[in-house]
Amino acid sequence: MPNQASEAKQPDQSKQSKQADQANQPRAGKHPAPPCTLVIFGAGGDLTKRLLMPALYNLSADGLLDDGMEIIGVNHGERETSAWRDELTQSLKKFAADKASTFHTSQLNEKAWGWVEQRLEYFPGEFEEDETFARLKDRLSKAKTQNVVFYLAVSARFFAPIVEHLGKAGLLEEKDDDFRRLVIEKPFGTDLASAKDLNERILKYAQETQVYRIDHFLGKDTVQSILAVRFANAMFEPIMRREYIDNVQITAAETIGVEGRGSFYEQTGAFRDMVPNHLFQLLGMIAMEPPNSFDAEAVRDKKADIFDAIQPLSAKDVVFGQYEAGPPGPAYKDEDGVAKDSRTETYAAARVHIDNWRWAGVPFYLRTGKRLTERRTEISIQLKRVPFLMFRDTPVESLTPNVFTIRIDPAHGTSFDFNVKVPGPIMQIGPVRSKFDYADFFAERANVGYETLLYDCMLGDETLFQRADSIETAWAAVDQVLHPDTPLDVHGYASGSAGPQAADDLLAADGRAWRPLTDTQTQKKD
The missing domain is CATH 3.40.50.720 (NAD(P)-binding Rossmann-like Domain)
Structure with missing residues (x-):
């Protein structure tokens, strides 16, 4: 072999x-x-x-x-x-x-x-x-x-x-x-009302089984592998619940700006463009209950249950930001097609809660933005801290939390941060990381992310496509943010940074912090 x-x-x-x-x-x-x-x-x-x-x-x-x-x-x-x-x-x-x-x-x-x-x-x-x-x-x-x-x-x-x-x-x-x-x-609607209207107009002439609403994020092998990692390994699925998980962070960060698409972005913004579709799809796959099979409807039913259980987001759960001028390039307001007084967000962070037995009390933190310090799409699952009575001389804050990370883009693989004893006569705890990279085990295949989706559509496999009810429940969860009583603040952030300070404050209020976008451990050679 x-x-x-x-x-x-x-x-x-x-x-x-x-x-x-x-x-x-x-x-x-x-x-x-x-x-x-x-x-x-x-x-x-x-x-x-x-x-x-x-x-x-x-x-x-x-x-x-x-x-x-x-x-x-x-x-x-x-x-x-x-x-x-x-x-x-x-x-x-x-x-x-x-x-x-x-x-x-x-x-x-x-x-x-x-x-x-x-x-x-x-x-x-x-x-x-x-x-x-x-x-x-x-x-x-x-x-x-x-x-x-x-x-x-x-x-x-x-x-x-x-x-x-x-x-x-x-x-x-x-x-x-x-x-x-x-x-x-996508975009399949721009809010709940427009999504309902579009579904109604389409389903007047086509059956739901004929409609394949495509999200190219789901065409990525590393996204599809989320289900395999969760449900094909006895070591992972048992801990994926509120008894063991402290929080989940889903990140989709880009280093580029709007790249000549200012007029499009003015009508959309980072939140509409990414959160109720791409990031919610990742949330659905990492949070869903085990389906009875990988039949399309079995999988989509479980994802629909998650979207239906999301607490509607409000202004206090969301932070918007807009990049300013810096070494990477001009400010968003100076981009072609952008109004000089634009309040369109190029960064969005959200705190999401799921009201079900598995995830009650566990916050899911989502963030996406342009002109950030590093390009990275990943899901990081942080476990709760263990009792530290046996490590009386080690401050709690000095111990690295256990974090399981699924790296989607540009790196493909997983990593797990945990603690071990540092060699020597003294009981000292130090952080280490175990990594898996797809390229080390599997021959790479040419892929732009649409191959699986096109192939599945020709086969009639709807597993990776969105249903009308899921589209509408996702928009319903964010509709208050899209139509607030008063406009949300848009915080400036330096190009090439990790985002606005207000996004850090969102997690700090919960006693938590974002995973660093620039992680020196991931840059070490194995």
Whole structure:
């Protein structure tokens, strides 16, 4: 049996050769998705270029797409299919060169991309005109298969109109064993009222089982592994409860600013953009009860229970911040597309309580922000302190708390902080860390985070997708914060720092502190 760690560290040239040999060969234990026609609304957009096409390319390289697949790109403006193919080819080549760590090679596998490229067809049409959908219906009637996935890679304002046009044209009707599915990107609403309205408009024409509300966070292998870590190991699950856990911290920190997306961010802000979706999804996976199976509805039922048990957040549970000028770059207010008197938050911290038997009294602290000191997405679970009677000469404050951390991005793995005796004749306690890194045990695979989600949608597996009730309960939990009686304060923080002082005060009031964003222990070599 080959050594997995050595396979993971083989030279790049060997990886490229191996990838070429395995192109279009199914991954072990997996089978190609059923034949389908993928219709992408927003074929000329950034999402299609940066994420969907690289994901399809990687699925092709893994042999997980059926030869009967067709890909139709719908977009406004006339152009030839050949021009669209050329544009995507150049974009993918640049992406491979710039993101070699994502593709694990700086050159395209021509066979894998050629498989996708020859199935691309450009289809011009306006998203809100009946004529577009009449022509699309005629085109799909001639497709190799009547299995169709409609992917809405468009601005949120087009979600409901496109679904309504698809429904009125009869394109969402499922006949015999053929399927028709909708993939809808976030933001799925901007508050509780808009989410309810969007769900109502969509479910007027489609069944809930046809709707795949996508959150790309759930496509990350390290996020999916949360369930495996919790439920496949007898040593972890028994302690995941209020008797043993002091607090849980979920962090999604970025070092970049809004990167030219100021006008979008002005309408959204860090809290709406991250908390009721990405961070709540992580909270749901780390806090949910064990499902009876990994059947999609069993898992989604347990996550829905968690969202339903969240105490509604109020102003006292939340801190907003906005980055100021510093060495990393200009202040948020000086970014393009941002109002000079903007009160939009680029940082948000929240204290969340879950009212159920397992987690009553255990605070979940969530934080996200831009222009912070380090890029890091992780979940840290801090255990309660043990009685210290036998360590009378060791101050309680000097002992490192036991913390189990699941590292999601950019590092992939886990770590556990605990205490041991320092060598020597005196009973002295010192902190140590045990670490696991995925790269040390498993060969890395090219992944942009959408491969699993696309593959599961074609299979009809909804485990990693959000249901209407979960969407609405998540928005309900934060609706008071989004519509406060008086505007929340927005605290300035220095670019390159860990965030505003008010966020530290939020935890200090509970007698706790954030885990450091810059941790010297994680930088030590094993």
